[in-house]
Amino acid sequence: MNIEITFETITFAIFGVLTLAGGIGVVTTRNLIHAALYLIVSLFGVAGIFILLAAPFLAAIQVLVYIGAIAILIIFGVMLTRGMTHLPERFNRQGGLAAVVVIGGFVVLLVGVILPVWGPNGAVAAEAQPIFMTTRDLGIALVDKEQFVLPFEVASVLLTAAMVGAIAIARDDESRD
Amino acid sequence: MVGCISDLSACLIDAGIGPGLAGFLETLVGTLIVTLLPLTLVIILVWIERKYSARVQDRVGPNRVGPFGLLQPAADAVKMITKEDITPAGADRIVYNIAPILSALSVILIWAVIPFSPVHIGVDLSIGVLYFFAVGSVGALAVMLGGWSSNNKYALLGAFRVVAQLISYEVPNILAALMPVMIAGTLSMQGLVHAQAGMWFAISLPLSALLFFISSIAEVGRTPFDLLEAESEIVAGFNIEYSGMKFGLFMAGEFLHVLTIAILTAVIFFGGWLGPGVQEVPALGWLWLAIKSTILYLLALHMRSTLPRVRIDQLMSFNWKFLVPLSLVNIIVVAFLFKLVQELGLTPAADETTNIIANLPQTFILLLGNLAIIGGVLVYLRGLGREQRLANEMAAAVDEDVEHHPHHDEEVAAAAVAD
Amino acid sequence: MNLVNEWGFVGLFMAIGWIFPTLPLVISWFVRPRKKNDIKVSTYECGVETVGDTWVQFKVQYYIYGLIFLVFDVEMVLLFPWALAYSSLDFFAFGAGLLFIFLLADGLYYAWKTDALVWK
Numbered sequence: 001m002n003i004e005i006t007f008e009t010i011t012f013a014i015f016g017v018l019t020l021a022g023g024i025g026v027v028t029t030r031n032l033i034h035a036a037l038y039l040i041v042s043l044f045g046v047a048g049i050f051i052l053l054a055a056p057f058l059a060a061i062q063v064l065v066y067i068g069a070i071a072i073l074i075i076f077g078v079m080l081t082r083g084m085t086h087l088p089e090r091f092n093r094q095g096g097l098a099a100v101v102v103i104g105g106f107v108v109l110l111v112g113v114i115l116p117v118w119g120p121n122g123a124v125a126a127e128a129q130p131i132f133m134t135t136r137d138l139g140i141a142l143v144d145k146e147q148f149v150l151p152f153e154v155a156s157v158l159l160t161a162a163m164v165g166a167i168a169i170a171r172d173d174e175s176r177d
Numbered sequence: 178m179v180g181c182i183s184d185l186s187a188c189l190i191d192a193g194i195g196p197g198l199a200g201f202l203e204t205l206v207g208t209l210i211v212t213l214l215p216l217t218l219v220i221i222l223v224w225i226e227r228k229y230s231a232r233v234q235d236r237v238g239p240n241r242v243g244p245f246g247l248l249q250p251a252a253d254a255v256k257m258i259t260k261e262d263i264t265p266a267g268a269d270r271i272v273y274n275i276a277p278i279l280s281a282l283s284v285i286l287i288w289a290v291i292p293f294s295p296v297h298i299g300v301d302l303s304i305g306v307l308y309f310f311a312v313g314s315v316g317a318l319a320v321m322l323g324g325w326s327s328n329n330k331y332a333l334l335g336a337f338r339v340v341a342q343l344i345s346y347e348v349p350n351i352l353a354a355l356m357p358v359m360i361a362g363t364l365s366m367q368g369l370v371h372a373q374a375g376m377w378f379a380i381s382l383p384l385s386a387l388l389f390f391i392s393s394i395a396e397v398g399r400t401p402f403d404l405l406e407a408e409s410e411i412v413a414g415f416n417i418e419y420s421g422m423k424f425g426l427f428m429a430g431e432f433l434h435v436l437t438i439a440i441l442t443a444v445i446f447f448g449g450w451l452g453p454g455v456q457e458v459p460a461l462g463w464l465w466l467a468i469k470s471t472i473l474y475l476l477a478l479h480m481r482s483t484l485p486r487v488r489i490d491q492l493m494s495f496n497w498k499f500l501v502p503l504s505l506v507n508i509i510v511v512a513f514l515f516k517l518v519q520e521l522g523l524t525p526a527a528d529e530t531t532n533i534i535a536n537l538p539q540t541f542i543l544l545l546g547n548l549a550i551i552g553g554v555l556v557y558l559r560g561l562g563r564e565q566r567l568a569n570e571m572a573a574a575v576d577e578d579v580e581h582h583p584h585h586d587e588e589v590a591a592a593a594v595a596d
Numbered sequence: 597m598n599l600v601n602e603w604g605f606v607g608l609f610m611a612i613g614w615i616f617p618t619l620p621l622v623i624s625w626f627v628r629p630r631k632k633n634d635i636k637v638s639t640y641e642c643g644v645e646t647v648g649d650t651w652v653q654f655k656v657q658y659y660i661y662g663l664i665f666l667v668f669d670v671e672m673v674l675l676f677p678w679a680l681a682y683s684s685l686d687f688f689a690f691g692a693g694l695l696f697i698f699l700l701a702d703g704l705y706y707a708w709k710t711d712a713l714v715w716k
Binding site for chain 3: 328
């Protein structure tokens with residue numbers, strides 16, 4: 001199997017390295033804020049990969065929601081936990097075991113996804129139909145009676161429930177002080 | 178030669194350069210122009226801003242360096258570059274140095290999708306509107322990093338406040354931009370401008386335009402929302418420990434951001450580069466866009482030099498209890514009216530979208546809906562204000578233990594009946 | 597494909613864009629004076645020496661605002677495709693959007709009534 005070196009493969013390599021390096025940084029750094037920053041690097045890499053997959057809408061969401069909101073929320077969360085920014089000792093000594101389990105699970109997942117599609121009797125690598133979904137198509141599908149209107153509304157219920165739950169928990173915390 | 182302004186690559190190919198190279202050169206030149214333009218502008222903006230607020234406050238403003246003090250920003254830049262750079266002890270060096278660059282970059286990157294004329298735009302992304310919101314949200318991150326890495330309590334406190342403000346006001350900002358997207362049916366910036374050929378969105382959706390402009394001002398952190406440098410409370414906010422050119426970059430980013438939001442408002446709601454003669458001479462678009470955004474920019478400057486600063490609790494209440502609910506009501510009303518217009522067949526036909534007359538019925542209905550919301554809000558606020566006033570008066574009356582005041586009682590009774 | 601060109605431009609823009617803010621910093625690095633002393637680099641606190649750690653515990657209020665923003669952010673992102681396709685949809689789409697926004701407003705109403713929005 002030979003890989004053609006094109007503009008796209010190079011870009012993919014750059015974003016892949018960014019994603020992985022960010023991920024490694026997250027788990028190795030001892031400073032929680034730095035971990036959050038590495039996470040942002042990783043998320044940025046994923047956004048780049050979304051663009052390579054011709055899904056700019058998802059890339060924009062990745063930056064807007066993950067970097068613009070979730071990363072900020074994580075930093076807020078770190079700041080709430082006093083004295084956690086510099087951990088002097090390790091609480092978890094099963095790091096090696098955890099790594100093995102995670103890698104094993106990931107390999108199983110990867111094989112499970114790749115084999116049916118690109119394997120020897122896979123669902124044909126040669127004839128993968130390119131589907132071009134624009135953001136507009138997504139909008140039509142989201143509110144179509146036949147398609148995703150129920151998940152669309154359920155998502156709203158879920159988010160509202162998340163908000164109500166978060167407020168309830170946070171407020172409870174406050175009154176106990 | 179004139180043709181080169183509109184289509185550089187065609188012009189280069191004529192000159193005997195290969196199409197691939199010509200395309201690359203065009204992109205490179207475009208990138209350089211679009212990145213250098215904001216940085217050049219910022220030097221002028223500093224002068225305009227200082228002169229303007231000086232005039233409002235009955236001062237002269239910068240007038241020593243160069244004619245009319247025009248070279249003052251250049252002198253400032255030289256001064257800032259030659260200043261000693263102090264990194265506070267205990268600062269997180271790498272993050273401390275990245276933050277100002279990221280702050281300026283998050284503003285410059287927005288310029289990639291600003292359409293200056295029918296043919297001049299960095300890149301007309303299919304998700305242009307989402308792109309600038311995404312890039313803008315990185316600005317909040319830069320503030321957070323700067324405040325955290327300084328290892329200063331005021332800086333960190335300031336950063337927390339600013340980030341809370343920035344993320345809060347992002348909600349009405351995005352919700353307001355949703356309305357033009359709905360009517361135009363596109364997220365691309367050029368598409369939004371073309372959709373306004375018949376009628377500006379500022380006329381058919383005045384409430385959205387207002388919400389967008391107000392929340393944008395808050396996003397920039399300008400008076401009355403300038404809590405990020407509340408000198409009287411937290412000394413200078415998140416950038417307190419920064420000195421020299423790093424401080425300069427934060428400031429340059431802020432000055433530039435004001436112009437950027439003025440331009441974005443002009444593009445999304447005031448027709449962007451649209452104006453007489455643009456179809457014949459595309460370069461005229463620059464002029465029209467410049468005029469529109471300058472007016473909005475001066476409005477922002479005027480707000481800065483005349484309004485007082487709000488308190489942080491007022492700031493948050495104003496956003497979450499006023500702007501956000503109003504944005505949601507606005508979406509529902511506009512969505513309903515727009516659908517109604519379509520069902521009644523009042524939308525301009527596909528070949529008549531640029532015709533003002535054909536756009537009138539739709540505009541009229543949407544405008545009416547907007548005015549109804551604004552009117553309703555004003556009536557509601559009047560009632561709320563009166564309630565508040567009466568409550569205050571009652572409290573004052575009890576406090577001072579004044580003798581019975583018949584007229585006052587009547588007012589309370591009237592208010593009770595009205596409720 | 598067109599996509600590569602479009603986003604290639606954005607990539608180029610990001611590559612070139614950060615040079616210009618960095619340039620003044622680099623020039624400054626060469627010309628600025630270096631006279632460091634302990635007082636100068638000490639944390640600025642209006643002339644008073646700082647007490648304790650800077651990374652003090654923050655109020656949960658910031659976190660609540662962050663959470664509410666996150667929920668709204670996700671909802672707005674879902675509303676964009678809806679708005680984009682809206683002109684080619686029927687009244688059912690309006691109903692779906694209305695319900696969606698109503699549920700969103702419901703959460704906001706809860707936050708309002710439980711005083712989660714009050715800055716304390």
